[in-house]
Amino acid sequence: MTDATENAPDADEPSDDRTVIRAGRKFEQEYRLDAADAGEFLIALGEQLRNGDELTISDSSGDEAWELPFAFGEPVNLEIEFDGMGDPELEIELELPGRSNDQAPQIE
Secondary structure, eight states: OOEEESSOOOTTSOGGGOEEOOTTOOOOOOOOOOHHHHHHHHHHHHHHHHHOSEEEEEEOSSSSOEEEEEEBOSOOEEEEEEEOSSSOEEEEEEEOOBOOOOOOOOOO
């Protein structure tokens, strides 16, 4: 199962020999989980979203351990899609924009 940790480590030092996924790299990982494991992951993710503006997702269960620290911005986009035709399916998608470090210009 994927676990989410509370604080992002120093970006230059991967913890536990994990590959740190950094900006400038595309990364995708898909999991098939039972509902209870998915629920635990979503709870941990939700706690990180509620408690700060940075999160870290990591997995050390496979051949290559990885860690993805991410500083997110606002607004967060939540999409709920239901397809009731044939085999019903519910899709829930969450998109987190990266945090901008831009500052407003000075007024003189």
